[in-house]
Amino acid sequence: MAKSLGIRGRVIGLAMVPVAIIGILLMFLLIRGKIDDLDQSLHTRAIAIARQLAPATEYGVASGNVEVLQNLLEKAAIEPDVRGVAVFASDGRWLAQVGLGTWTNPQEAGMPADRIYQAEYPDRLVYYAPITRTEVAVDDFNPAGATVERPASQSHLLGWVGLDVSRSATIRSQREAIVRSLAVLLAGLGVSLTLAWRIGRQITRPILALTHTVSRIGEGHLDERVEATGQAELGVLQRGVNHMAAHLQTMQDQMQEKIDRATARLVYQASHDALTGLINRREFEQRLERTLLSALQQGREHALCYMDLDQFKVINDSCGHAAGDELLRQLALLLKSNLRERDTLARLGGDEFALLLENCSLADALEVADVFRAEVQRFRFKWGDRIFSVGMSVGMVAINAESGTAASLMSAADAACYVAKDHGRNQIHVYESRDSDLARHRGEMQWVTRIQRALEEQRLRLSWQDIRRADGAAEAVRHVELLLRMIDEDGGEILPMAFIPAAERYSIMPALDSWVIEETLRLCRRYLAARRERNCLFAVNLSGASLKDPAFRRMLLTSLEDNPALGPHLCFEITETAAIGNLAVVNEFIEAMRAFGCRFALDDFGSGLSSFTYLKNLKVDYLKIDGAFVRDIAVNPVDRSMVDAIHRIGHQMGLKTVAEYVESDQVLALLREIGVDYVQGSGIHQPQPLEALCQEP
Numbered sequence: 001m002a003k004s005l006g007i008r009g010r011v012i013g014l015a016m017v018p019v020a021i022i023g024i025l026l027m028f029l030l031i032r033g034k035i036d037d038l039d040q041s042l043h044t045r046a047i048a049i050a051r052q053l054a055p056a057t058e059y060g061v062a063s064g065n066v067e068v069l070q071n072l073l074e075k076a077a078i079e080p081d082v083r084g085v086a087v088f089a090s091d092g093r094w095l096a097q098v099g100l101g102t103w104t105n106p107q108e109a110g111m112p113a114d115r116i117y118q119a120e121y122p123d124r125l126v127y128y129a130p131i132t133r134t135e136v137a138v139d140d141f142n143p144a145g146a147t148v149e150r151p152a153s154q155s156h157l158l159g160w161v162g163l164d165v166s167r168s169a170t171i172r173s174q175r176e177a178i179v180r181s182l183a184v185l186l187a188g189l190g191v192s193l194t195l196a197w198r199i200g201r202q203i204t205r206p207i208l209a210l211t212h213t214v215s216r217i218g219e220g221h222l223d224e225r226v227e228a229t230g231q232a233e234l235g236v237l238q239r240g241v242n243h244m245a246a247h248l249q250t251m252q253d254q255m256q257e258k259i260d261r262a263t264a265r266l267v268y269q270a271s272h273d274a275l276t277g278l279i280n281r282r283e284f285e286q287r288l289e290r291t292l293l294s295a296l297q298q299g300r301e302h303a304l305c306y307m308d309l310d311q312f313k314v315i316n317d318s319c320g321h322a323a324g325d326e327l328l329r330q331l332a333l334l335l336k337s338n339l340r341e342r343d344t345l346a347r348l349g350g351d352e353f354a355l356l357l358e359n360c361s362l363a364d365a366l367e368v369a370d371v372f373r374a375e376v377q378r379f380r381f382k383w384g385d386r387i388f389s390v391g392m393s394v395g396m397v398a399i400n401a402e403s404g405t406a407a408s409l410m411s412a413a414d415a416a417c418y419v420a421k422d423h424g425r426n427q428i429h430v431y432e433s434r435d436s437d438l439a440r441h442r443g444e445m446q447w448v449t450r451i452q453r454a455l456e457e458q459r460l461r462l463s464w465q466d467i468r469r470a471d472g473a474a475e476a477v478r479h480v481e482l483l484l485r486m487i488d489e490d491g492g493e494i495l496p497m498a499f500i501p502a503a504e505r506y507s508i509m510p511a512l513d514s515w516v517i518e519e520t521l522r523l524c525r526r527y528l529a530a531r532r533e534r535n536c537l538f539a540v541n542l543s544g545a546s547l548k549d550p551a552f553r554r555m556l557l558t559s560l561e562d563n564p565a566l567g568p569h570l571c572f573e574i575t576e577t578a579a580i581g582n583l584a585v586v587n588e589f590i591e592a593m594r595a596f597g598c599r600f601a602l603d604d605f606g607s608g609l610s611s612f613t614y615l616k617n618l619k620v621d622y623l624k625i626d627g628a629f630v631r632d633i634a635v636n637p638v639d640r641s642m643v644d645a646i647h648r649i650g651h652q653m654g655l656k657t658v659a660e661y662v663e664s665d666q667v668l669a670l671l672r673e674i675g676v677d678y679v680q681g682s683g684i685h686q687p688q689p690l691e692a693l694c695q696e697p
């Protein structure tokens with residue numbers, strides 16, 4: 001209870017509790033004293049009356065004169081508080097009585113004969129005083145004739161005087177005393193309470209003001225202050241609270257400022273590209289939405305350009321990423337400086353920029369875009385002692401009342417940019433929905449999705465096809481080429497020529513080649529573990545993109561370092577175009593793989609027609625003659641001569657020749673005639689699922 005009291009309640013309690021205790025004690029003592037005094041005075045008066053009455057009745061009792069006794073009793077009965085008086089004979093008989101009185105037979109009750117007996121009742125006191133005869137001895141030698149009381153032992157009991165006195169006056173006085181005392185006590189307590197209340201208020205008012213201020217500060221009203229009027233500790237507390245609030249307010253202001261700055265920075269970062277300071281794709285798309293809305297609602301005409309730098313990777317690859325970054329920064333500045341007030345330029349990511357030309361017809365937009373393209377072409381990028389020129393391909397799409405969504409506009413501009421690249425780069429292509437180039441692009445994009453899903457859903461398989469000696473002789477080591485197949489959603493087999501072009505164009509080849517290598521290594525391990533009679537040389541194709549990909553090369557190197565025994569069982573087939581496009585990298589790779597005993601074949605040789613010069617520089621073991629020449633040697637003498645020439649040059653260089661696409665015995669016979677070492681094709685061996693190879697002896 002005390003815990004729930006406030007400060008004011010406690011102060012009042014502190015003042016009132018002792019006052020009340022002392023007051024009640026005093027009242028008790030006073031009332032007690034008063035009651036005792038009143039009782040004592042009644043008792044004294046009654047004893048005095050009884051003392052006087054007893055000897056006075058001696059004669060009446062002794063003589064049996066009731067009249068005398070009655071007179072005496074009437075005189076006694078008029079004394080205050082006397083209810084009644086009575087005289088009893090020594091045998092307890094009642095002799096006379098005046099007034100009320102409830103008597104006991106004194107003789108039967110054994111009342112004492114030598115002293116006054118008192119009986120106490122709640123409303124009255126009753127006294128029995130003995131009446132004795134006094135034997136008077138006359139002393140002849142006492143000249144004054146004075147009487148001498150004999151000793152008590154010589155007294156003779158004559159009877160008793162009964163006196164009944166009422167206590168009602170005493171009780172009334174007692175009640176009055178209690179009421180008065182209580183009134184005084186209550187008045188005292190009331191005064192004390194008022195004083196305690198006032199003192200309590202004086203103490204608690206500033207404290208309550210303080211608690212109010214502190215709770216307001218706690219609620220976040222940091223400008224709240226308390227009036228610092230207190231002295232001593234209270235003053236210190238009030239000033240301390242004000243100081244604390246001021247400090248908190250300053251800190252909050254500083255914190256708010258920091259939060260505002262950080263928020264502004266985050267908002268900026270969320271909408272801008274960190275490298276160039278241009279707006280980013282997200283922000284650009286939002287602005288495009290607004291622009292599209294104005295085209296739809298107000299019939300305005302705008303244009304969207306998708307700009308992609310040409311061969312940007314060359315800068316990254318030859319000078320490093322920092323150079324690429326610097327080029328992007330400088331080009332962003334260059335493009336920005338050519339911007340009109342109402343145009344929006346953004347970096348979408350990588351080397352892709354977007355330009356939104358508002359209130360601009362397609363013809364005007366073409367002019368503007370060409371200015372941008374020409375500026376980029378004129379620009380020279382210096383990095384160290386090297387100077388680069390850059391091209392930029394632009395895809396453009398008109399934004400008008402017929403346009404679809406912002407997303408479809410972006411995708412149309414992107415597709416148009418792709419066509420600009422496909423047409424030789426550094427040019428502008430305007431999107432038209434009936435564009436056949438765009439249709440092809442869309443077809444490839446669908447393949448990209450299907451390949452990625454096939455990889456995720458593990459719907460890729462390997463087939464194998466024998467590469468046999470052309471003369472039909474058996475070989476100690478079996479030579480097979482592993483061929484990639486995709487299984488479509490319905491379980492049908494898709495040949496690589498359907499999806500490889502899209503995979504090459506959209507950089508999925510390293511992922512496909514990684515899958516092929518992993519499968520081949522697994523197969524090779526299983527084959528070796530089975531300890532067959534004939535060893536096997538597994539030939540797999542590697543794309544130019546994979547050869548250029550450092551991560552892919554690292555993966556292959558690590559796999560062979562972990563399983564060096566597999567090296568002599570692997571043959572990598574590289575196309576002529578892939579090898580020539582990356583001669584330094586390919587040669588380095590061949591060196592590294594040869595250290596593990598791997599062999600190499602130059603695939604589709606002859607298709608590039610730039611081959612012979614490079615052939616000297618490539619350390620390969622096999623030369624695979626492009627099937628396009630082989631297929632028709634029976635009917636086309638030029639093709640036959642080409643195959644013959646390739647074979648002879650290959651042999652001159654110490655290479656084994658392989659003819660692909662051998663589909664008939666007639667072709668096989670001609671190849672034997674030419675002297676080609678190996679043959680491969682449906683006329684020799686139809687590709688088969690991998691399981692069949694594992695079951696072969």
Ligand SMILES: Nc1nc2c(ncn2[C@@H]2O[C@H](COP(=O)(O)OP(=O)(O)OP(=O)(O)O)[C@@H](O)[C@H]2O)c(=O)[nH]1
Nearest residue numbers: 308309310311312313314316321324325349350351
């Ligand atoms: N330095 C740098 N390079 C980046 C950044 N973002 C992406 N790239 C690289 O930019 C290159 C973009 O390549 P692509 O546009 O596909 O190819 P490209 O060489 O420009 O060839 P085309 O576009 O076909 O003409 C990739 O190699 C990315 O790794 C970047 O912020 N800084």
